[in-house]
Amino acid sequence: MISAHPNRNLRIAPARMAHFVIRTNRFEETLRWYERFFLADTVYSKNNLAFLSFDDEHHRIAIGDLNGLGDSVESASAIDHVAFSFDSLHDLMYNYERLRDDGIAPIYAINHGPTTSIYYADPNGCKIELQVDNYPTSAEARDFFFSQAFHDNPIGVFFDPEALLAKFKAGEPVEELLKQGSVPAVKPAL
Numbered sequence: 430m431i432s433a434h435p436n437r438n439l440r441i442a443p444a445r446m447a448h449f450v451i452r453t454n455r456f457e458e459t460l461r462w463y464e465r466f467f468l469a470d471t472v473y474s475k476n477n478l479a480f481l482s483f484d485d486e487h488h489r490i491a492i493g494d495l496n497g498l499g500d501s502v503e504s505a506s507a508i509d510h511v512a513f514s515f516d517s518l519h520d521l522m523y524n525y526e527r528l529r530d531d532g533i534a535p536i537y538a539i540n541h542g543p544t545t546s547i548y549y550a551d552p553n554g555c556k557i558e559l560q561v562d563n564y565p566t567s568a569e570a571r572d573f574f575f576s577q578a579f580h581d582n583p584i585g586v587f588f589d590p591e592a593l594l595a596k597f598k599a600g601e602p603v604e605e606l607l608k609q610g611s612v613p614a615v616k617p618a619l
Contacts, residue, residue: 448489449511451555456494458552463490465531466549466557501554510548510556518606521545521561522597525590537617538593540609541585542578543570545593563607578609586610587617 453459456477463469469481469490477494480487501507515521525535525547536556538547546560564570573579592612597603605611 445486447486448491450491450493451551451553452493452495452498453553454494454498454500455552456492459492462533462551463492466528466533466551503554510558512546512558512560514544515559515561518545518561518597518603521547521559522594524559526594535590538588538590539585539617540588540607540611542573542576542609545607546585547590561607586614588612589615 451459451463456479460471460474460479460481463481464471467481467483467490469483471479472482472488473480479492481490481492482488515524528534528549533549535547536550538545540546540563543564544560544562546558549557549559551557562570564573586609589612593606596606596612601611
């Protein structure tokens with residue numbers, strides 16, 4: 430039996446995010462999209478239920494076809510997106526280019542200040558964010574939330590990932606590329 434801890438405010442955080450589940454009325458299309466997007470292995474798929482993995486976790490994504498589902502609608506309350514971090518701008522740009530060449534285009538890209546992020550939508554409209562941290566430490570990223578730049582624009586600067594990729598391939602310093610405004614701002618097509 431677990432004894433009660435005297436400090437109920439003690440934060441014992443989860444060790445990691447285990448997985449997320451997608452309910453869909455487009456099972457095969459959704460399964461293939463996530464296999465391509467993450468280069469994921471399907472560890473199980475039967476009777477419109479699938480489990481996928483792309484790392485050391487037994488599954489990171491589950492997909493289920495539930496009879497009678499309608500299409501998702503933007504106007505409903507829901508989780509807006511799930512975000513995945515890369516360790517470097519190189520890895521983010523590599524995956525952007527790989528996905529682009531495989532016909533998976535982003536819906537928009539934003540330099541939020543703390544992160545440089547590229548967003549995609551799966552066949553159901555579920556959004557996936559691929560990001561890289563712009564600061565070497567979490568403390569520096571948190572400090573950005575108290576800056577005038579964040580106060581003036583808490584969402585960030587929309588940018589063209591092709592422009593960022595071109596500057597990255599040209600060898601411009603990564604530290605400069607991670608700054609807001611390092612590539613020209615674009616108006617999002619939201």
